[in-house]
Amino acid sequence: MQRACMSALEQRDLSLIHYARRGAASLGALQRLGALAPAWLLTRPPGRPVRLQLEELADTLDGSREAREYELRARLVRSVTEGAYNKLRPPPESLADPSVDHVISARDAARLRGGGGIDAVLVLDPEPALLPRHALAEASAELRRLVAQRTQESINPCNRGSWHGFLPLDADKAARQGLGPSTLALLRKLGALPALVSRCGWGRPLVLPPAVQLGFYPGGSGARYSPHLDRNPGEVGLKREITFLLYLNVDWDTDRHGGCLRLHPPDRASGAPVDVAPLGGRVVVFQSGKRHTRAALRWNAAMTSLGASLPIGKQLHEVLPCDGADRLALTLWCEYE
Ligand SMILES: O=C(O)CCC(=O)C(=O)O
Ligand SMILES: [Fe+2]
Incomplete structure (x- = not known):
């Protein structure tokens, strides 16, 4: 492993x-x-x-x-x-969009920042939805068509059989690539979510990546992603801080199709894993990696009661295999500066 x-x-x-x-x-x-x-x-x-x-x-x-x-x-x-x-790494505020203000509340952001356990993971079904159902279906169909041109089969032994590619976050670049209006709207709204967390105060500056990942798991292929963190301790050159997932599976039937995102608790004593269905329009947000410096831990021990702790959570997660239906997701990894 x-x-x-x-x-x-x-x-x-x-x-x-x-x-x-x-x-x-x-x-x-x-x-x-x-x-x-x-x-x-x-x-x-x-x-x-x-x-x-x-x-x-x-x-x-x-x-x-x-x-x-x-x-x-x-x-x-x-x-x-x-x-x-x-x-190419602008601050989250550069993509702020008031039309998504309702998606993540200040309370959600504080819960996310607290880290610690699965209850720090935000599983959001925004109301109103990021896109109306027909537009989400349109974006989903377009991205499904793009899989063949824009993605490559994973060479990662932890998630064999899945396909990944990248779409630009920059609206002009995305438009130049000929993406349709629904897909562009979806990218714009996903790109605006980090600003909602940032405006509540994160503890260290956040920056946006140049692109979001398009992840495709072919139904019935057995493709999965075994338990992992999105940033590992000791990893150099990769600064993922917060993972924002957006699912595109409009007619997903979890009982038949499986394909849940499984969230693992920090240790056995904290309970059982939680499975989250990859339902179309659903947004999931969690801390990407582990920040484990002694200094951060000492700071938090001193400051938690004052509400000024640093984000030091982590979320081990996996993708379970899906049966019969293809599974599509967009992932934005917001980074620290
Ligand atoms: O698609 C998902 O639900 C999660 C994908 C994932 O964990 C990853 O790409 O790192
Ligand atoms: Fe992941």
């Missing part, structure tokens, strides 16, 4: 690199050092200049080969994400 999830990190790093091609400089160095898994080679342009710092770094590293490779990959991600990618 530990090993499988190392590969999960790799895949997420890949998607960052996808957005930072222009900053790429380190392939040759990593290749010569033997630090590249074959999957990396598939997406990298050859013949780029070598970044010497990686070689120097390799000389200074201790530990097992696996640990050194991991650190090198982390360095690669950091080096390529520093440039182009970072420039």
